[in-house]
Amino acid sequence: MTGAAISSDRAESGGFRSVAAETGQPEGEAFPVHGPADVAAACAAAEAAFDIYRATGREERAAFLERIADEIMGIGDGLIVAAMRESGLPRARLEGERGRTTGQLRLFANVVRAGAWLGLRIDPALPDRQPLPRPDIRLRMIPLGPVAVFGASNFPLAFSTAGGDTASALAAGCPVVVKGHPAHPETGALVAAAIARAVAASGLPEGVFSHLVGPGNDLGAALVQDPRIAAVGFTGSRGGGLALMKLAQARPVPIPVYAEMSSINPVLLLPEALKARGQALGQAFVGSLTMGAGQFCTNPGLILAIEGEGLDAFVAAATEGVGGADAQVMLTTGIHDAFEKGTAALASNGSVETLARGREGNGCTRGQAALFQTTASAFLADKALGHEVFGASSIIVRCRDEAELRTVLAGLEGQLTATLHMDAADEAIASRLLPLLERKVGRILANGWPTGVEVCHAMVHGGPFPATSDARTTSVGSLAIDRFLRPVSYQNLAQALLPAELGDAAAGDGVPRLVDGVLTTG
Amino acid sequence: MTGAAISSDRAESGGFRSVAAETGQPEGEAFPVHGPADVAAACAAAEAAFDIYRATGREERAAFLERIADEIMGIGDGLIVAAMRESGLPRARLEGERGRTTGQLRLFANVVRAGAWLGLRIDPALPDRQPLPRPDIRLRMIPLGPVAVFGASNFPLAFSTAGGDTASALAAGCPVVVKGHPAHPETGALVAAAIARAVAASGLPEGVFSHLVGPGNDLGAALVQDPRIAAVGFTGSRGGGLALMKLAQARPVPIPVYAEMSSINPVLLLPEALKARGQALGQAFVGSLTMGAGQFCTNPGLILAIEGEGLDAFVAAATEGVGGADAQVMLTTGIHDAFEKGTAALASNGSVETLARGREGNGCTRGQAALFQTTASAFLADKALGHEVFGASSIIVRCRDEAELRTVLAGLEGQLTATLHMDAADEAIASRLLPLLERKVGRILANGWPTGVEVCHAMVHGGPFPATSDARTTSVGSLAIDRFLRPVSYQNLAQALLPAELGDAAAGDGVPRLVDGVLTTG
Known part of the structure; x- marks a missing residue:
């Protein structure tokens, strides 16, 4: 076969x-x-x-x-x-x-x-x-x-x-x-x-x-x-x-x-963006969360934001969106069972509020989206709240201020992605957070959603352990x-024995070479 | 301090x-x-x-x-x-x-x-x-x-x-x-x-x-x-x-x-080179073997050659050279003790002939160079003969023919280097061996000695396990x-937030960039 x-x-x-x-x-x-x-x-x-x-x-x-x-x-x-x-x-x-x-x-x-x-x-x-x-x-x-x-x-x-x-x-x-x-x-x-x-x-x-x-x-x-x-x-x-x-x-x-x-892909809702469009962000988030029954490595499983009106609007819109989401067939019964177990554990955690579950579905493998909420201090106190639940499940962590947001970020394990939703007026806070984000993730994105990984030259789909085994x-x-690949060097080999691309005759073939430390492009 | x-x-x-x-x-x-x-x-x-x-x-x-x-x-x-x-x-x-x-x-x-x-x-x-x-x-x-x-x-x-x-x-x-x-x-x-x-x-x-x-x-x-x-x-x-x-x-x-x-750095004496200058190769080999009391990671600890007159001349010259080599202070008493133990084990191995020991020295940390000889079949039968003895110790493995030489090479662990001594007429056998050598080592050199590692752009001082942990x-x-280093990617970040070298303003600064898949050198 x-x-x-x-x-x-x-x-x-x-x-x-x-x-x-x-x-x-x-x-x-x-x-x-x-x-x-x-x-x-x-x-x-x-x-x-x-x-x-x-x-x-x-x-x-x-x-x-x-x-x-x-x-x-x-x-x-x-x-x-x-x-x-x-x-x-x-x-x-x-x-x-x-x-x-x-x-x-x-x-x-x-x-x-x-x-x-x-x-x-x-x-x-x-x-x-x-x-x-x-x-x-x-x-x-x-x-x-x-x-x-x-x-x-x-x-x-x-x-x-x-x-x-x-x-x-x-x-x-x-x-x-x-x-x-x-x-x-x-x-x-x-x-x-x-x-x-x-x-x-x-x-x-x-x-x-x-x-x-x-x-x-x-x-x-x-x-x-x-x-x-x-x-x-x-x-x-x-x-x-x-x-x-x-x-x-x-x-x-x-x-x-x-x-x-393993990655829960933190999404940071920065204050000015949240203030300007909390509701729209909440609606867009649900689209990313529930796409493909949430079965993406880059699914946004963690929302981080600072308390305020904008966050309330985000939560209201996201709660409504998740509540109206249709149940979707998951990949296998095993994955569905693990999703049920993971969401049940969050739902029964005393520090966690269940904001919404999606619509019920027929059949044994349909996953109902789930949205939870907790405080930064509760999240920091219980490592289990930061574990990946593979599927359309996400937890909103409400932070008192930037310092607490930073503490939550610093405590996270390695991730594939981190997302910033931000306006121009958020650039100061964003630039303070960027060095920390760089150490935690393989890809940082602004004003988008982590799902949808572009296959191109500049893409990093990787990140510090346990997002991957090799950052x-x-x-x-x-x-x-x-x-x-691994490097091999050849010392004083006759031209006839050198790999063709390393021989003198190959110069000018358009392949980049570092010659005596100077990069040539052919 | x-x-x-x-x-x-x-x-x-x-x-x-x-x-x-x-x-x-x-x-x-x-x-x-x-x-x-x-x-x-x-x-x-x-x-x-x-x-x-x-x-x-x-x-x-x-x-x-x-x-x-x-x-x-x-x-x-x-x-x-x-x-x-x-x-x-x-x-x-x-x-x-x-x-x-x-x-x-x-x-x-x-x-x-x-x-x-x-x-x-x-x-x-x-x-x-x-x-x-x-x-x-x-x-x-x-x-x-x-x-x-x-x-x-x-x-x-x-x-x-x-x-x-x-x-x-x-x-x-x-x-x-x-x-x-x-x-x-x-x-x-x-x-x-x-x-x-x-x-x-x-x-x-x-x-x-x-x-x-x-x-x-x-x-x-x-x-x-x-x-x-x-x-x-x-x-x-x-x-x-x-x-x-x-x-x-x-x-x-x-x-x-x-x-x-760990590396024993096989040196292959190819037939025509050996025939043409077995004696000179034997003399030069002793120089590389005994330099710095043999305490180099790239020390030539293994000589591979096919039986013949040239090999006899090499062995005679190398035996004479090692026999006349002064004892040298080794780095520590521990290293000296391990050298003594390693050479004693080879000397007492029934399949191994001791060709020469260097002159005795005064003091407790002077190492006497050592040269041993065995057959390919004995070498293949006893893994211990291929273990590194750190210091000026080397073993000559006599092979019946190219096939046996190849079998010995194939059985070797990963190495830092492999050396070919060869004449133009050896190119055919060399090119047959090269693919195998590439899989075993990080650096292949011709008509030189592996000691003396050039610090440059094209150098590989590495190789498959156990030469290194990471080939x-x-x-x-x-x-x-x-x-x-590790890669991080930045998606849709504002210019003000991008690392300086990734911003549009940095174009033309002389640093190479792959732009949409095309390499530019600034």
Whole structure:
């Protein structure tokens, strides 16, 4: 059923069924459960493919990425229909997500062509230098090796089989072994087959891409522990990410884990903006909170503001909006259960006021949006109030003054984003808060909402622990390619032995090079 | 006694004495033993200094680094004399090392000025894009936070108090807390005082730099566990590095550890080169092996070659050279003891032939160079033969043919360097081996010796585990600054709130920027 080395007859017996998000019932076809032998076969194939794949030229590799995008579009509407059934997400959202998925493959194709990721540096020999001559030293980035990618439940396309981790790892020259998310095996299988067609059409070895599926955690653990895996990309829960980090560190050869885990994405309503448009902000907030049943890593789960009339207007509008929000199908029954548990814990907390719950829905997996309110002192006293509740749940923390707002911010864990709603007259307070926000998050935005992550060059979808396991990187945008590269330097190698892009003949090819410390753009 | 927040009256009672390397006896002055309260004070001062220090302009920060270099030179000959006594290294080497230390501070000053490390990226807004407008998104790198640096025993200047880790962390905008190596407390104190003078002269907060000393491991453990420390730089033993990695991962908030640990630096004598100049290679090898009593991370501890006349000539010359090598004072009695133990284990191994030991010396810390020989099959059968023996010890592994040489290489752990001695006629075999070497090491060099690490832009002093804890980086050269940075993006922020270098007014300032995916050099 999968891209490369895995044939279903090697899979363990039994199999598992695709579940419809709306009903929570197995409705789709049965898929094989891959086991240790499949992991070993996929990793062996990836290892065998690595030297061939990493030797591909930039144009060849870029065309391969574009071919994957074409093949995904070539699946046609069946992909959208499968993803709708398995995720419960609406058509428009999934069509948009498919566009994002193919768009980021094409973005990485252009990144590969441009070649800046090679990080070329040349320090020419200085034969007459005193007291010692300097040898000729040249540096380039090379790919780390086969990468394990874990598909995410909440983006069955853009953060899954052919998602950002896969695209950036392939762009870097790393073969990929995907552990597909069990919530969307059919969607995953369709995309994996599209990638396999692109691999074949590009004349690449099958092991460049493999796709493994199964319902439990053992499969992923075996994959991370396989000695041929050189790095891990993961988007999911904090518990899952921490478990992978632990496994990766305990290996005889530890490997990097890029886990995007947990974030409540504080939104700061600054005083003048709140005064000018508290009601409008409250209405807009509900749109961001409830979009996609709130199942975004960047969902605004925490609102921070200073007491005042504007805040009352915000709260009134947000309460009304959440109260009128329709229940929405969540991704899985497990996610729905966790959402129910998380909102129930907040509702029963004596320091927390339940402002609104959304409308009730039919069926076992529909989540009702939830809005809570508490004081800064209560929030500071109870760490549990700052834990992520995955879904459309948010808590408003009312602060007495700027100092208290600052104390709340300082106590927060690392986050993916922080948002400022502000007017020009708020610039003074904003500039006082910015240094603190920079230390807490990967992206700071003004007068927008954190949901909706642009796939571009300047995007950081990352942030200090526990937002991610590694704040030095991003999992969205072109900078994500750097996660899968490492530098090698070549000293006094003959031109014939140097990698082509480091040879003298390559000068002027348009790839940036740092030559004796001076950046040239070709 | 130290840079910033540590006064000796806060240090624990007792103190420890500086030991002369040659005699192994405490001859120098007594130094306080810093304890947990000193760690806390240093980290609090570093944290308090961080936002001020990271806000320094590029010119201001560059001038500060240059001032440190000036202050180190200003210490005068007393620094060399202290380092000679404490390390046992000769004057010429230490004068050279001082030049390297100040040279890399000046290199980083110029790196800071050039600003490429800021990684600026600007994706301008696309208000008319369909179906959704694109916001304005801008990215820069910011420093991680206070960095703990562990001084190395074998470079009392260039890898210690003001060494490469300190220089690159300060360049990135991170305050530094050094845990000085107890083998050279006086050298460390002199340099720390020089840095403190530079801090004061530059009008920076004292907490930008602190220096802690003590003889045990508790001090370093407390430092790595302090919640204010954001990253760790370490050069030393594998055991030490692994212990720090474990502590860093077990923190509530894990942090990156850049540990440079263990490498035996394979040197491959390719057939034609060996045939043409086996004897000359053998002589030159002994020079690299015995330099500085072999106490380099890049010491050539493993020679790989295919059987033949050339190899016999190499072995004969190397045996003669090692046999005539004078015993040299090693850095500490502990290092000398470990060297004796390591060479004794090789000598008593039934599969290993002792080719030569250097001359005996007087005194308890003089190491006698050692040269061993074994077969590829014996080497493959006994992992212990591939362990690093820190000091002037090397083992020649005789291979039957290229296939066996390849098998030995494939079985090696990660290394800092691999060296090819080759003639033009060896290019075919070299190009077959290069992909394998790239996966094993951080630097590949031809027709030289791995000792002598150039401090430049294209240098990689790093490599796959266990050569280092993180192959994605280097601890020598200007790329080392990247270890202490992480990206932050700013979405739709008003010009007044953007970091200066990301504002529209900064365009044309000579700092490279990726604007909408196109690299501009200012």
